[in-house]
Amino acid sequence: MSVRVEREGAITLVTVERPERLNALDTATLRALLAAVQELATEEAIAVVVLTGAGDRAFIAGADISEMVEKSPAEALAFAELGHAVCRAIEEAPQPYIAAVNGYALGGGCEIALACDIRLASERAVFAQPEVTLGIPPGWGGSQRLPRVVPPGIARELLYTGRRVDAQEALRIGLVNAVYPADQLLERARELANRIAANGPLAVRLTKAAVRFGLEQGLEAGLTYERQVFAYAFTTEDQREGMRAFLEKRRPAFRGR
Numbered sequence: 325m326s327v328r329v330e331r332e333g334a335i336t337l338v339t340v341e342r343p344e345r346l347n348a349l350d351t352a353t354l355r356a357l358l359a360a361v362q363e364l365a366t367e368e369a370i371a372v373v374v375l376t377g378a379g380d381r382a383f384i385a386g387a388d389i390s391e392m393v394e395k396s397p398a399e400a401l402a403f404a405e406l407g408h409a410v411c412r413a414i415e416e417a418p419q420p421y422i423a424a425v426n427g428y429a430l431g432g433g434c435e436i437a438l439a440c441d442i443r444l445a446s447e448r449a450v451f452a453q454p455e456v457t458l459g460i461p462p463g464w465g466g467s468q469r470l471p472r473v474v475p476p477g478i479a480r481e482l483l484y485t486g487r488r489v490d491a492q493e494a495l496r497i498g499l500v501n502a503v504y505p506a507d508q509l510l511e512r513a514r515e516l517a518n519r520i521a522a523n524g525p526l527a528v529r530l531t532k533a534a535v536r537f538g539l540e541q542g543l544e545a546g547l548t549y550e551r552q553v554f555a556y557a558f559t560t561e562d563q564r565e566g567m568r569a570f571l572e573k574r575r576p577a578f579r580g581r
């Protein structure tokens with residue numbers, strides 16, 4: 325099995341599992357990852373997804389170079405489309421995704437992490453977009469998402485040089501939210517996931533959708549969207565429960581409706 329899905333109550337751990345190739349993504353693994361993300365998107369009980377790589381060396385060491393080397397342009401296009409579909413499915417998933425980056429996140433691995441809502445790194449994490457060193461530009465969204473996550477000048481430097489960034493530099497440039505010792509990474513990712521999952525699940529989903537909508541469509545459209553989801557929330561039981569719980573000085577019992 326190249327992608328493992330473990331449901332842990334309201335959070336789910338998805339592990340890319342191809343350790344003999346440092347979790348590099350071939351077509352079969354990409355398809356398995358896409359299927360997992362699409363399946364989880366239909367599950368209302370899942371509030372947050374944590375995505376990581378098997379073993380202690382890599383998150384995902386990129387697309388599988390041994391598969392790519394002999395591709396025709398048409399096959400390369402199909403491979404880029406598949407990678408884009410995975411990243412878009414993560415980005416458009418109703419639940420927030422937390423990337424727990426436990427080693428190499430190179431090329432396509434960095435691009436998958438960039439599609440996640442939040443990135444946490446172990447002290448061993450290494451990020452890069454080394455495509456240009458292989459004679460290709462990024463193909464799974466790195467040229468678009470990296471400059472939207474880190475300052476554009478930094479993104480350009482990293483994209484044009486393929487230079488590696490260690491965990492501390494990743495933290496400094498805003499590529500990751502936090503850095504933890506490797507043996508604490510998953511525990512910390514679960515803590516963050518549980519903290520998100522304790523909130524109104526519909527409210528978190530609406531917030532994710534609003535953030536993405538505004539970042540993609542611009543401020544005015546984003547504000548319009550925000551007004552609509554804000555008003556929509558007042559049709560839900562969670563809104564009444566959250567506010568009554570505050571007024572009654574108790575913890576809310578959200579039901580996701």
Ligand SMILES: C/C=C/C(=O)SCCNC(=O)CCNC(=O)[C@H](O)C(C)(C)COP(=O)(O)OP(=O)(O)OC[C@H]1O[C@@H](n2cnc3c(N)ncnc32)[C@H](O)[C@@H]1OP(=O)(O)O
Pocket residue numbers: 344345346348385386387388389390407428430431432433454455458462463464
């Ligand atoms: C659209 C998307 C495009 C892309 O993603 S382009 C690809 C971007 N990624 C890369 O360029 C990274 C390629 N890998 C490396 O540079 C190195 O690996 C590492 C720095 C990550 C680790 O180096 P070390 O510690 O010396 O390990 P090792 O012996 O190179 O790797 C263990 C096994 O894993 C295979 N492997 C690693 N990354 C990939 C990959 N991206 N595609 C295919 N295989 C990969 C190796 O070949 C090897 O296998 P074996 O033991 O049979 O020689």
